[in-house]
Amino acid sequence: xxxxxxxxxxxxxxxxxxxxxxxxxxxxxxxxxxxxxxxxxxxxxxxxxxxxxxxxxxxxxxxxxxxxxxxxxxxxxxxxxxxxxxxxxxxxxxxxxxxxxxxxxxxxxxxxxxxxxxxxxxxxxxxxxxxxxxxxxxxxxxxxx
Numbered sequence: 420x421x422x423x424x425x426x427x428x429x430x431x432x433x434x435x436x437x438x439x440x441x442x443x444x445x446x447x448x449x450x451x452x453x454x455x456x457x458x459x460x461x462x463x464x465x466x467x468x469x470x471x472x473x474x475x476x477x478x479x480x481x482x483x484x485x486x487x488x489x490x491x492x493x494x495x496x497x498x499x500x501x502x503x504x505x506x507x508x509x510x511x512x513x514x515x516x517x518x519x520x521x522x523x524x525x526x527x528x529x530x531x532x533x534x535x536x537x538x539x540x541x542x543x544x545x546x547x548x549x550x551x552x553x554x555x556x557x558x559x560x561x562x563x564x
Contacts, residue, residue, distance in 0.1 A: 421484040423447055426491065430454050433476045434469070447487075448495040455499030459507055462514065470517055478519035493525040493540060501529065 421429055426447045431437055437457045443449035461469045480492040504511050515526055524544050532540045 421480060421488050423485070423487045423491070426450060426480075426488060429476070429480065433472065447491050451491055451495035452499045452503075455496055455503045458500060458514070459503055459509065462504075462509065470514075474517045474519055474522065477522045481521040481525065492522075493529065497522065497526050498529055501526075 427439060427444065427450050430439070430450065434454075434457070437454060439450045439453040443453060458470070458473055461473065477492060477496065480496075481489055484492060500514055501511050504514060515523070518526055525540070528537065528540050528543055531537045531543055537543050
């Protein structure tokens with residue numbers, strides 16, 4: 420199980436050239452935002468091998484992460500990729516087409532949420548053993564809002 424404290428080291432172990440802002444060391448969502456910008460540079464360099472490795476890592480974080488990690492990867496990283504790439508004038512679909520199943524579900528759910536088709540991210544995802552806790556935490560956030 421990958422935990423909150425392991426997010427940064429998991430990213431830097433997989434991508435030694437990724438160096439998050441040192442001021443973000445204790446702030447996983449900001450580290451994930453840094454990683455979303457790093458992924459844009461990989462895409463711009465047309466390094467498909469590293470993009471493939473990144474989507475495998477994102478899938479691993481979704482399937483092997485604790486509830487905090489899964490939520491952070493969805494909101495901090497996937498949404499960060501969507502925003503970063505869009506602001507850079509890069510088609511988000513260029514990244515989305517490579518996502519693996521669990522990550523793709525959450526990517527699509529983010530899109531449906533922002534299109535106001537669902538009340539919260541994950542509302543459209545059937546709970547599975549891998550995402551059940553993630554799904555419950557999203558619903559809890561909706562009821563508190």
